[in-house]
Amino acid sequence: MTMLEGILLTIVTAATPLLFAALGELVAERAGVLNLGVEGMMAVGAVCGFAACNMTGMPLMGALAGIAAGMLAAGLFGVVALFFVANQNATGVALTLFGLGLSALIGDAFVGIPGVAVPRVNIPYLSDLPVVGRLVFGEDPFVYVAIALAIGVWWFLFKTRAGLILRSVGDNHNSAHALGFSVFRTRFLAVLFGGACAGLGGAYLSLVYTPQWTQAMTAGRGWIALALVVFASWLPGRLVIGALLFGAVSILQLHAQAIGVGIPSQFLSMLPYIVTIVALVLISRNRALLSVNTPACLGRPFVPDV
């Protein structure tokens, strides 16, 4: 493997968990729900994914368990924030704290056990091509799922009637309600989808990225995913760019250090955040486009006046 190939592969791996979690949150926010519990849902997904994979020996079971766990956690948020109309910000932060604590409790028995390796895709001839072989045809299966998910989310939001309803609920819940759409149902389903994606992103961490479980292994990736959604101005395409950019700068700063460029490492560690924010702000500077894409009812509770 050449160095360039190694770098590109590592960047894709670094971007994938962020992409999963951010895509889910994007759909939830498009429906008007701000769920700050991404980090907690990822943690729960990571531990349940690891546990299921460890007990069955099958990474697929791990992925499914991660999705299910994320959805359960999101369901809890949905009941509290949507059904009982509690403050979304507070409920989301509580979900993060709860998820981190719960995952530590569940994971107690799984600390210090190496995970099952997830095999990479291997297509004869194609995966052996120079440079692009491993990169395009030899990733782990999750990467292809993440790309398909990004395309699927874009298609759903902008090319289907259901997506249009979802966006209308996020833009003006009163009008959507008046037109006879169920705001609660749409939002609850969007939140569940967000949980499923965050759970899968978490499972990716404990199954593929670093096949192990350790408490707090999500290490703030849920918060990065949340920020990516905003800076990508709620557009799936930009989200992919943002996640890859963040992954690229995080990996390249490590390479810069290893080469010994002499720039303080503390500054290099900040770079992924700075570069991603600056880049996404620049591509989002079209104000008209930004206001069109920002869900106007984001974070606002909806109580139908019967």
Place this chain on the structure above:
Amino acid sequence: MRKYLVAIGAIAIAAGAVSAANAADKVKACFVYTGPHNDGGWSQQHDEARLAVEKHFGDKVETAYVENVPEGPDAERAIERLARSGCNIIFTTSFGFMDPTLKVAAKFPKVKFEHDAGYKMAENVSIYNMRWYEGRYVQGQIAAKMSKTGVAGYIVSFPIPEVVMGIDAFMLGAQSVNPDFKVKIVWANTWFDPGKEADAAKALIDQGADIIVQHTDSPAAMQIAEERGLHAFGQSADMSKFGPKAHLASLIDNWTPYYIERVQAVLDGTWKSTDTWEGMKADFVLLQPLQNMPDDVKAMAEDTIKKIESGELQVFKGPITKQDGTIGIPAGTVADDKTLLGLNWYVKGIDDKLPQ
């Protein structure tokens, strides 16, 4: 039953009369951890020593611990709660617990405190730490022998003397085998982030390193070395499970001998405030198990360990040249502890700029 208790009391009093006046018949030893008790590294090693204390003393000792205590003011509450709950000796096991430990110690003069990795002492506060750099020197020798590319990748947390000491010792060990050995360094700026540690390991390997050393806490780098068919050293605890073929040795923190000695001192009534900094000789620092290496490399490592234990080999013995070519430690002198605890320079040959 009552008679029995009285009899025990009488024996205890008699025993007390002949030994030290303030000997205790039962000790409650308490521990404060900064991470979870099963973090697979730093805090877990302290907890295993706690369990060893329980096993060693049986009924004579009761233990308790508080985990996940954040460093800083919050720690004061945790330590004070333990002091109030009747602990006789409290081990606070992280650098950031230093000031909280001293504050609580001033309020509870009868309780003995033991603070790990700090430098402030008091009448009832001892300090203790490990000379990990001795193990790092041996790692450097093994790395220089095992590496085909002549380059090791070193993942580090923060530029504090403890970490710099480790890098320097590793390089000195490597240079004693191969004067041209190279070390590539990546600062993760965290003690614990498995993803980032894995990324750092991948970056170092992609740049030609074939041995990975870490001064961060998770076994992620070990897993990457295993996946890429290379070698790595574990940190704090035995990480061989995470790299059955990659694992060369882990630098293990063995707090058991110290904890048993100190609890015994409380039992005997001979506890005094002390400053302990021990390494391989006292079995505090272990480099185990030596594996996945040819017999001659293993023999060399064992020989070096013996020389360090006997004092024949001093890691920081001059002449040692600094990175910039000036003299760090003059010929014929051995760096004293004060110099080491404030170490803020690289030895010659390290290709990295030390963050200040």
